[in-house]
Amino acid sequence: MTHQPVLSIQNLHVEYTARRGKVKAVRDVSFDVFPGETVAVIGESGCGKTTLALALVRLLARSAKITGGKVLFQGGKYSAPIDVLRLNRRQLRAFRWRNCAMVFQSALNALNPVLKVSAQVQDTARAHGEHDAKQIEERALWLFQQVRLDPRRVYDAYPHELSGGMRQRVLLALGLLLDPQVVILDEPTTALDVLTQRTIIEVLKRLREEMGFALIFISHDLSMAAELAHRIVTMYAGNIVEIGQVNEVFYQPKHPYTLGLMRAVPNLSGQRTDLISIHGSPPDLIDPPHGCAFAPRCAYVQPICHQQAPPLEMRATDHASACHFWDQLPILREMPALQPKAID
Template sequence: MTPVLEIRDLSVDYGQGEGAVHAVSSVNLVLNRGEVLGLAGESGSGKSTLAYAMTRLLPPPGLITGGEVLHHGRDKPEPVDVLGLTPKQLRSFRWNDIAIVFQGAMNSLNPVSTVAAQLEDIYRAHRPEMSRAQRTKRSAELLRLVGISADRLGSYPHQLSGGMRQRVMIAMALALDPEIIIMDEPTTALDVVMQRQILEQMMRLREELGFSVLFITHDISLLVEFSDRIAIMYAGRIVEQAASEDMYRASSHPYSKGLLGSFPALHGPRRPLTGIPGSPPDMRTVPSGCPFHPRCPSAFDVCEREIPVLEKLSGANGDSSRSVACWLNTPSLSGHPGVGAT
């Protein structure tokens, strides 16, 4: 597959000096063209920080301390490092190449502007050559694309339901036909019926328009159904990556297994919900070694001392699409008495 976005060794701190909080530590991710990549983890694992850093929307005191974010544009012969763009280039990159659907639509939309005004603002800023009639026509087309009647152009955000507001946010993200859409927990505040409708519509649009999606959520059950690949994040690090079906059927990291055991299966036999004991670590005082070891049922002595490296695992068929950062999956420790303990 062809990559459209590569994140290489990206690190983010909040604050500086000895008191800095390492919110994201040397993350590597690849989003391929036309794919849906899911990013899961508990609150505070660094998912949203990663999204804001890669789009340079990170608010103070957030600071990118290292790494690259390479965009492979459809009309560009060489990849461009987003972290090196000038303010003018960055303004063009956002909306044209990448767009974000934020979690709280009511907080993201301007409460005193109509839907039409907010959609047309995008074209005024990025397509100044468009006439007013063209802007209005295109805005109506965008609403119809996400399943909203064009007569809602004159509505204010408070006059729309939660689901309709989220659809307006999706329409805004699609306004300039970007290559990448970042969905940062876009359906958290919605009921399960509306959640499914919006995600199904988003996947239909992805098939129709061909953009790539980075889908961020704490609900791994959604990713199993709607994403092609899943990356699991814990304490600012990627701990496992795999195809969605492989992750669901045979996850390798104990944290991934805990997340998958935290929601009920809708089909098949009943199974107990295991969950994960304890709470995510305070990022100001992350445990030594593997950050997950205090909560891990399979931890042994090396887990307390050394941080495991994210390494590729080859399956029986030679497939190496899965990567795991866990001492349980390290070949050199396969004979250790702690490996496989529960």
């Protein structure tokens, strides 16, 4: 991956103002996303993953403030990196959807119930300066076909006539309407049934290949991440605690929190292994603990962990973690000889 990242997040900080004080929801987060790459951001609820996603397209709630950092985007009409955080309203409007589309979690609420799907497609396109209704319709029908919907029927339907899985696919197609370079998916398959989830996964795999967009998906579902991602970002208490290539992170995690997550998920095939939970609960982000935020729950904790926050550093090829004792963690599984298909 010698080329430029399509999105480069640098030292991003986001805070919410609450009655008790400032909630430091995203703390010093940096990572790059390359064209065509899929990055999964995993972590438990409250770890800051949704806040991070919203910050990337500046859709944060009014109580939230980006207190530092840069989000550099390069692609589409921008041949040199621009800082998304410095765009004015008009530029931002153009950036969203055309360069970076966000597909939200609750497909049931994201569509306007009183408008036909066709109207919502046309509205979106017009708002972004596309006025050729015929051409937009053709594009939408093609996209509906791609996401395995009956194009004509869905185009002329009201949202309530569609099932949850169908609506989720409509949203996905709508997100891709303007051929964005980056697509952000927030929990794309929660609340969907297994077979519908499988359809979405297959559709995503095909479309990203065909359309070449980079995909950032936010999920607490490790299995989804294992299936779709090229790289994994683990977040804990607003920080990135581990980032690396998918096999590296799954088979040889170098942060005890990631290791804990891996050991807590039941598998379906192969040996039934006893699962181990991570005891305790995530820290208060108004007053995060001193040193490593995971220390109070960590099985490998040492005195230094309570005093000094470990930096996020490279521990193996393209694999960084923020742990003082990363080299003492057990290897979960031998790394397979075969790497998942690399992206070029």
